[in-house]
Amino acid sequence: MRLIVIGAVAAGTSAAAKARRNDDNAEIVIYEKDRDISYSGCGLPYYIGKEIEDIGELTPRDSAFFKKKYNIDVFTGYEVLNINPDLKEVEVKNINTNEVFKDKYDKLIIATGASPFIPGIEGIDNSNVFFLRNVQSARNIRNFIDNKKPKHAVIAGTGFIGFEMLENLMSDGVNVTIIEMQNKITPNLDEDMAKFLENALIKKKINILKNSTITKIGDKSVTLNDNTVLKSDMVIMATGVRPNTEIAREVGIEIGVTKAIKVNNRMETNIPDIYACGDCIETFSTITGKPVYRPLGSTANKTGRIAGDNITGGNIEYRGNLSTGIFKLFDMTIASTGLSEKEAIEEGYDIQICHNIKPDKPSYFHGKEMVIKAIADKNTEKILGVQIIGYEGVDKRIDVFATLITYGAKVDELFHLDLAYAPPFSTTKDPVHYTGMILDNALNNNRPIITSNELKDIVKSGEKVQIVDARVSKQYDEAHVDNSVNIPHKNLRNQMENLDKDAVIVTYCNKGVTGNAAQNIFINHGYKKVYNLSGGHKFYKGSK
Structure with a gap:
């Protein structure tokens, strides 16, 4: 069997390695148009911030490694131009020499990954504008910082890359403003948690502008949609990625509702003997079973392994994902x-x-x-x-x-x-x-909780609500929930008769424990509608 893999980063190399472990006689070839392979993309921001001194630590494997350990031929600087499924061949271009040739396959894996979304902004092609996607882009950013010594930078986007770049640029002494086109930061968080994080960042004197987009980029400034002009020696565009599906579309491979390549749980496309994996494919939610697009390194490695296994007679099936993600931001x-x-x-x-x-x-x-x-x-x-x-x-x-x-x-x-x-x-x-x-x-156990937003809705509805702060008076005097009364927990049994048993009662403390104790007292004394404020005053205040 001759297996050709298009793409040599996480998914492609994982697929090829698994195929080799299953079948030692197969001919396995990987074509990669970039010069770096099998690298840790998630580590690139930390190279830029000098937490990782040698970028070679993020690129520990090269073509020689795969040949020696796996007997896999990896050709870098080779772009696959098109696929002919009827003849089972691909047309390949050597980027360095411009030579074009054809290669035959029995099985084919498309692992073309994703590319940064490039918005149509005046000045987007300037030399001080960067998209962090591969090793060379990280080198370019690091070199720009070392040589140009930027004082001010703008980052567009508050996803993983945006925030990781924020931390690492600030560690270089760069004054950074981070902008977000939505009305909340961090796509993977709900509005209340995003606001809690935003308030924590504001305390660290981080400059955050929401509901903002860039309309023009100059050498020393950035203009926003409200005509605000920001000082900026460099711009990092962390505006997300789009799956690389062009070569698949051209050959008639089905594209899913998320605009990524549609595969089944064995990583098979709709064309026989052509598989796909990694950041170019659509996966599905473990919970809902519905299609999702989640370009994560962990998912890429997993889907690559599944493709390599099934191509060589295995039977591993993809079971979906939960979009689990984590990132570090300062401490x-x-x-x-x-x-x-x-x-x-x-x-x-x-x-x-x-x-x-x-x-x-x-x-x-x-x-x-x-x-x-x-x-x-x-x-x-x-x-x-x-x-x-x-x-x-x-x-x-x-x-x-x-x-x-x-x-x-x-x-x-x-x-x-x-x-x-x-x-x-x-x-x-x-x-x-x-x-x-x-x-x-x-x-x-009849101990209902209420969120800050739900409390606001009840108050707005006109329903009678009595909000009881069960903390000590000193804490109440420093800050409290709007329209609340202070009845410290220790005094509650003696003063609760002043409250209306038919009204909605909401108890709270600093974080929820004493509020729950107060709630228990009310319920045990016959009060019917008693809620404890979720997260207490600390979350109420932090998410306002």
């Missing part, structure tokens, strides 16, 4: 998995939400708080999605939640998890446990 970590609140509502779920603020480990081991937003389905009581903003230990928790969602865990099962505990690593009841307890109490 913070931001992560998400599963459906967002917005996505869950759009899918028709009747959802229960909670915001849980807990430290990753005890204070005597310098534990720091994380905010966990969890979304559950009221009907099945299954976890649908989780978002976390914190410092240490976020990676551990998001992976636990991703596993739980994958296997359809219900909220009451979270408390029973036998998670590893020792003070240097966690609290006795882990934040994961607490999240399950809060949701289970809300769904099954």
Whole structure:
């Protein structure tokens, strides 16, 4: 069998390596139009920020490596121009010599990846404008910083790349403004969590402009859609990517609803003996089963392995993804998995939400708080999605939640998890446990919670609401929820008779625990509609 792979980054090399492990007699050839192969794209911002000194650490494998270890021929600087499925051949161009030739295949894998979205902006082709997508683009950015010594920069986009570039440019002493065309930052977070993160960044004196787009780029400035002019010696366009599907479209390979190549769970396209994998393909959600486009390195490697296995007689099938993602931003970590609140509502779920603020480990081991937003389905009581903003230990928790969602865990099962505990690593009841307890109490134990937005809606509706701040008076005097009254928890039993039993009562404290205790007192004394404010005053204030 002769296998040809188009593309030699994560998916293509993973597919070829798996095919070789299954079949030592196959002829395997990879054509890559770039000069770098099998590199860690996610590490590129840290090379720019000099956390990684040698870019060679991100490109540990070259053509010689694949030939020696796998007996795979990798040709860099070779572009596949078109595919002829009837003759089972590809037309290839040697970019260095302009020689064009044809090559035969028995099986073909398309792993053409994705390219940055390039908006039609005046000055987008200037030498001080950069798109971070491959190793050479990272080298170009690093060289520009070293040689031109920029003082001001603008980053367009608040996704993973945008924020990672923000941190690494600022570490070089560059004054950075980050702009976002939407009315919230960070696409993978809901509006309330995005606002919480934004407020944390504002405290760090990060310049963030929302509802903004670039209309013109000059050598020393950037003009925005409202005619604001920003100083800018360099511009990083982190405006997302689009799948490279041109060669597939031309040959009649089906394109999915997300505008990426449509494949089945074996990575087969609609044309026999042609497979596709990586950032050029459409995958599907584990939860909904619906098509999604999620260009992540982890997914690329996984789909590449599946393609390589099935081409050589294997039977691995793709099982979907949860769009799990995580990134570092200064001393913070931001992560998400599963459906967002917005996505869950759009899918028709009747959802229960909670915001849980807990430290990753005890204070005597310098534990720091994380905010966990969890979304559950009221009907099945299954976890649908989780978002976390914190410092240490976020990676551990998001992976636990991703596993739980994958296997359809219900909220009451979270408390029973036998998670590893020792003070240097966690609290006795882990934040994961607490999240399950809060949701289970809300769904099954008549301890409903209410979000800040839901509270605002009730107040606007005109329904009578009594908001009770159960904290000590000093905390209340410093800041409190609008229209709330202060009845400290210790005084509640003596003063609660002044409240209307038929009105909606909302209790809160700083983070939720004492608010829940106050809620219990009200419920045990016959009050009918008693809610605890999700995330307490801390999240209410942080997400305003």
